[in-house]
Structures are given as structure tokens and as C-alpha cells.
Amino acid sequence: MLRVVQWATGGVGKAAIEAVRQHPELELAGCYVHSADKAGKDVGEILGIDPLGVVATNEVEDILALDADAVVYAPLVPDPDEVARILRSGKNVVTPVGWFYPSERDTALEQACLDGGVSLHGTGINPGGTTELHPLVLSAMTSAVTYVRSEEFSDMRTYNAPDVLRWVMGFGGTPDEARKSPMLKVLSGGYRQSVRMCLDTLGIADAQIRSSHEIAVATAPIDSPLGVIDAGSVAAQRFSWDAVVGDRVVVRIAVNWLMGEKNLEPAWEFGPGGERYEIEVKGDPDTFVTIHGWQPASVAEGLRRNPGIVATANHCVNSIPYVVAAEPGIRTCLDLPPVAGRAHPDLLAGRAEPSLPTVTGRRDRP
Template sequence: MTDTTSPAPLRVLQWATGGVGRAAVEAILSHPDLTLVGAWVHSPAKVGRDVGDVLDLGTLGAPCVGTLEEVCGLAPDAVVYAPLVPDEAQVVALLRAGIDVVTPVGWIYPDPARLGAIDAACAEGGSTLHGTGIHPGGITERFPLMLSAVSARVTHVRAEEFSDIRTYGAPDVVRHVMGFGATPEEALASPMAALLGAGFKASVRMVVAELGFDADPRIETLQEVAVATAPIDSPIGPIEPGLVAARRFHWRALVDGEPVVTATVNWLMGEEHLDPPWHFGPEGERFEVEITGDPDVVVTIRGLQPESVAAGLVRNPGIVSTANHCVNAIPAVVAAEPGVRTYLDLPMIAGHPAPHLARGR
């Protein structure tokens, strides 16, 4: 007799319940092949509470825990690891325990020479690590590589973001890490370029390697700032004249001094009262992927920025899409061979239909 029973849903735990974490929980709940078993939380006040109660999603029957031992006790098949700053020791411990990890905070295209502890943990636990996201992630790797297939004799690949940073609901990060509201000197000396660069440089290296450019292994980092010329209202308070109100970062791979792969971020506190007078251009907020070759191809991606500042502070689609990209990858990651697996190692990853439109509803 043929067994027609469906496989049991994969058990998933969410590590950290900030913006990406909340969106990931929602995505796990809607995914037909996944079930939420709990969440790791930083705050002791949340430990022992139901994840849904903490996130105002209703009771879900999934507890919040605060230790690795409690995480392992819930026996997840996979963890969506989404803290603000990654801790490799935590990831190693999860992998060593046999738990697959999908994360938007690192390991997108890591240097094999720096993976000793990670590789050993994957081998010991028979587990898999996959770094993903949107930007860096899909916008800077998957989409450019996919788009390059319709061109030939490629000379340049560009992935670029144009966003109003006022919609990013993390004021401490925006002020103290990103350097908005600081002097230009303080912003340029902030850790933001290094923090961002870990992911964006990995994306650039992946595209360089897959397309076969003879690029300098050193990725060039450039950053620019624009200052306010009049007070600008923002979620971190007024940006006074002379202080940083816009930032631009470029990560470029060069062949004989000429850029061949570029990832760029444009973050503005609106478009008014800036010096230099930066603008999003007539197309507004967006992501762009451009292949310069035969033929040239440009794709503009909309919908990942919110309709307004107020809407973005409630639910930012860029954050939601980052979480979705992680969650949708889980079945492929669990099915993959142990080790670090990038986009290049996994099959095509797709979304899933709304429940009322799904097969077998």
C-alpha cells in the first residue's frame, strides 16, 4: 500500500524577536512545511512566556527560552538566527548540537580559511549553516547572477538600494551605529562601514567568483555623507544643520582599477535640506540590479520600501522580506548536506501560496 501521509512539519525556533525575528515568526506560522516550537529571547522578563503573547500574535503554544540548553530541549530541526550582532560561539553551539541554522546576519559567502570552528561544528553535528537575506542577499547575489544569464561579455554588475532611513524602526542603531545626527567626522569613523561591509563584501565576492572576473581580491570600500541644511524631523529627533542626514556606501571589486561588481547603499533622511542635494531620482525609493554587457539589462524592484515613514515604523516590508527569504530557505537547508551552504549550493527557493489558495486546502 502506498503511504500517502504527509511528512511531519519541520520544527523551527526563532532566535531573537526584534523586527526580523517577529516577521520570521509570522512567516513560520504561515509556512505549510514548518511549525514554530519556541523562541530564544534576550530579556529575562520574556523567558517562560508564550512567543505569541510577547509578539501580540495570540497564544501559540511555543515558549520563550533564554539558554542554549533550553533551545536544544525544544528539539528544533532549524533555527532562524537573527540577533542584531552575530556571536559565532552561539552559532557553533547550535550546529554542534545538530541544529541547522539559517541567518541574515552573516556567512553569506564566507572565506573557507576562516571557517575552522564552523566546519568542525557542522561535521560533528551533521548540520548545515546558510547565510541569506535581501540586501545583502537576494538583491546583491541571487538576482544579479540570475539576470546575468540573459547577457554576455559582462563588464559590470551593479546592485543598489535607495531608501528613506526614517522608516527603519531602530533609533539607537540609526543614531549610535549608523551615525545619523552625528558630525561627518564621527559618522565616517563609526563602525557602520565595517559592520555592513562583512555582508556586502561577501556578496561582491560571490558574484566575482561565479562570473569569473579577474578581480583584485581586496574589495574597495567608499563612503560619503550629506548633512542637513535646515532642521530635519526624524524618528531619532531633529537632525540639526551641519549634522549627517544621508549616507552612501559603495563596495567595489576592481579589475585593473575599473569596477566590475558594485554594491551600493543610499540611505537618506528624506530628500529635503541636504548638502550635497541628494535625491532618490524620479523613480523614488527602490532597489536596482543592472548588468552591463550584451545586452545591458536593468531591473527595478519596488515594494520592499514602505509607503510612508509612519507605515514603515509599524511594518517595514524590507525587514519582512529579509525574514521571508530566511524562512523559505529552511526546507532546502534541512535537506542539504552538512556544512556551510550558499545560494550556489541550494536548489531554487520559492515562496508558497496563501493558505486559502494552496493545494489540498
């Protein structure tokens, strides 16, 4: 069994703990929390379930000293120095908050991986799946690729993180506040990496990456997780990253985040497809895929348990055996074999040891 530490217990962190508990190769070994209120509590209490026998800590040194194979690193904002310390302690790191396709500027973290004999892997859903892995996999069915697009259409009323929505993402504020917020810069860190991975892997040369940010305001009060959004306040945002060759867009990644489809100016809508992810590859032949299921069926359902957040956590957790087995260094999805989930525990009943070669073939920790 691989011993896993969960770092931070927000929505993704809690879902990751659930995924670890259901994965036949993994066991929860520790948990880092930022809040003093959570420190010292059994992780089960933090999740609102029965005790798990693992006590959360807000002491970094406790985690660094722990005997563990991997850390699911899921804070709101990544700290490279923090990640380097984890890596040097001999623990692999899987994270949804960065390092999907890092540049040569990440030599310090590459060295930390080598010092600890471990790997760092960024993954998730968007970015980290739909924005580079899935388009590239689908491109295998096409020759002479001319265009790749990945686009998300989501109702943000299902995202139960009011502080993030208001103070990080800028919803409920003025358009000027949203334009001046750090959101575009924060998002660009990951999405530009996704664009570059597509460009490099497809072999598209001399492309320039451009970003854009559009805003819609409420025309009447809108109920949301952060409270009522008043008329004139930000109620929808579109971000896009285009790779352009000459005057032609060759790769586009975009997100459409709306507080519902009513009372918006401009009058944006999801269209007949509803909430979804779209992946498009143009070439010979064209490919067009729509993904449903990663957005909840209702606002109430999303506030209880958002499947997009769960999918993000699952992609991280399911990557752990592959990352542990990889050679030390920063490893992207291009460096790993296809990552798969595992069967429901009920389907493994009666099997003394699951026959999963990614575990038996892993290297030992230093």
C-alpha cells in the first residue's frame, strides 16, 4: 500500500481523501490543515464521517517527518518553496494547482525532486485534463491538425466557496474590480501551460499566446453562494487563451463561468447543450466531443457535492501510483502511462491482493 498525505481540506482536499479511501493501492497516512480549528481533529470529523484514525496537523514539520509515499497538495494558492520542502523530504507530490507543463524556470523544483528521489506532477480537470490531455489523446484520430479547442461552460452558483468567488474570482464586485483582480494572472499560469503543451506536442511553431477577459453584470438581483449579487455587479466571466499563428487561432482554451443564465448583460447563455465541457480537433477528420456529468444536475446538488471538484481530486489520486513509479523529476501527463481509475471496493471483494502492476513495479522511496 502507498501511504498518502492530504495537504489542505477544502473541496478538492476532502474529495481526495474520499478517493484515497476507495483506492485499493492507497491508504491515508496524514493530513495537513491551515486552520488551527482543524488541527488535532480526526480527519473523519473534518469530513463529517466516522473517525479514520488519522489526526490532522497544522505543523509542516510533522508532515515532512511522516513516513509517506505521496502528498496530494491542494491549497488555494501554491507555494513553490513549500512544495520543494515536501519533495526533499522524499515524498512525491501530485497537485491540481500547478506544474502541468512547467518551463525551464522550474529548475529549483526539478532539483528538489532529484534531491528527494521523487516526482512532481500537476493534474486535475481544467487545467490538467480537458485542456491538454484529452485534446491530445483525441488528436491521435486526426491528421493535419489545424485547430484544437477546449472549453468549459459552468454555472458558478454550484461552487460552494463564497470567499473564493468574491475575493479571488471577483464575482459580486464591480467590473473594474474584476478587471484589476489577480484572477487572469492566476489562471494564466496553468492555462498557458496547457496551450504550450498542445502546441509543442502537435508541432505547431511560432505561435503567440493571447488572453482575454470578458464580463457580464447582473440586471437584477441574483442569488448565489456568496449572497445576493446586486444589479450592476459582476455575474458572469469569460476567460480565453488563444495561440495564434499569423492571424489564425490554432489552439483555444476558454472558460465560461456564469451565475445562471438569467438577468445578465450581455445576455449570455449556455445554449442548448447546457453546462458541459467541449473538446474540438479540426483536421482530417474533425473530432467534436461533449462531456456531461462533471457538472451537477442542480444548484442544490452542486452545493452538497460538486462532481467537477470530485473529478479534479480523482484525477490527482488516481495518478499517485504512476507518479510514485516514475523516474525522479517534474513529470507531466506526457511522461506517464495512461492513468486509470480503480474498481469499486465491492468488486475487489475476495481478492487478497489486487493485481496492479503499477504498485509492484514502483521504485522504493529513499
